[in-house]
Amino acid sequence: MPNNDGISPEYLVLIITATLIGTLVRFLSIKLDYRQYPNYPNGYLIHLVTGALAAAIGAFIIPTLMEKEFTAVTFLALAIQHFRDVRKIERESLLDLEGEEFSKRGDAYIDGISKIFEARNYIVLLVSFSTALTILLFQRLLEVDAWVEIVCGSIVGFSIFYLLKRFTARQKIKDIATVTEGKIEIRDSDLYVNDIFVSHLMGREEAKEWFLQDGLAAVIHPNENHFLIPLSNSGQRQAILFEVARRLGQKKLYSIQNPGPGTIVIAIVPIIKNIDLLKETILLTPLLETVKKNPELLKAKVGGEE
Incomplete structure (x- = not known):
């Protein structure tokens, strides 16, 4: 040259x-x-x-x-x-x-x-x-x-x-699941979302008031049963929580997520109380490569980006 x-x-x-x-x-x-x-x-x-x-x-x-x-x-x-x-x-x-x-x-x-x-x-x-x-x-x-x-x-x-x-292109939660608003209830010292037990609040009255007044809850419904496997992955759930907490903010209280019967439940006391923003954030969270160890996940339609 x-x-x-x-x-x-x-x-x-x-x-x-x-x-x-x-x-x-x-x-x-x-x-x-x-x-x-x-x-x-x-x-x-x-x-x-x-x-x-x-x-x-x-x-x-x-x-x-x-x-x-x-x-x-x-x-x-x-x-x-x-x-x-x-x-x-x-x-x-x-x-x-x-x-x-x-x-x-x-x-x-x-x-x-x-x-x-x-x-x-x-x-x-x-x-x-x-x-x-x-x-x-x-x-x-x-x-x-x-x-x-x-x-x-x-x-x-x-x-x-x-x-x-x-x-x-990476898949997103929206490619394998839908998200609906959850109804928060406090029964004694227990937190429930749509009658699904989530966590003990250990008798903290302040925590109960925060969840009842400012709390938001979302329920993730897999489109097919086998999609519950990647959604239950601890790394994937942590990624969802991270995106939710960063976009909506999080008060000095923890957020909780536990698998329900065929669903994933997320409850949080955010700084910005906006259920539509919460659902959108969950749906846009990328699916991690580590969860694709499940071959059935490949059946999902690929869409969107990073």
Whole structure:
């Protein structure tokens, strides 16, 4: 690729286009939603820079191979190790913040988040590589204007991104269950939701008043019986509680969740008392990869994202 005159115009078009498309794909894949992760703006900057590096590596693979600079390809192995380090750093960072949240994410949820950020760098690399390869094929096989090469390369890159995005899309609770409002009752010192025993309140009058006045309860109904297995997973239930507590807030009282007869019951005393927001948050909670050990879960329709 390099010579005494520097990079050729053809390779320059290829490298710049592939790098820009890959970086843009990383930007589009950063979803800042109610979960507020990655945090804006620092999280955006970190992941955009990492994505740009992944895109540049993917763009340079083709020119280095064409010029038989095989030693340069060793940087690909270093990049993969770097992406694994990104996953490790994300995991450690989230674990360090566990004590600062209303409710803990849990190890399973954190592991899933860190894997996603590692995987997205691979997606960027593949998109950039596909874009560069398409442009090279047009340069070698067809005599067309540079802008045609750029447009076609971009189309292929975005198509690969769409396919990979669909392939890696995570299921959500809404794909396997519905959520209804639960009726809270206090019987002596026991907390019930829809006549399902939830917990002992140990005679605390303050706790009883909080649940009766400001408490909210939701009942998760699996669409099929076998979906109760992943919903009962401790890591999955912890992830649900985390999203609920962070979006609605949580007063100085605990939240409780216990399996009922074919259902999962969640009761909480939130800062924001909004049952519709509670149900929406539960339905949008991602299903963790660890719960997919159950083969029957694969029958669920895949929908939505991170």
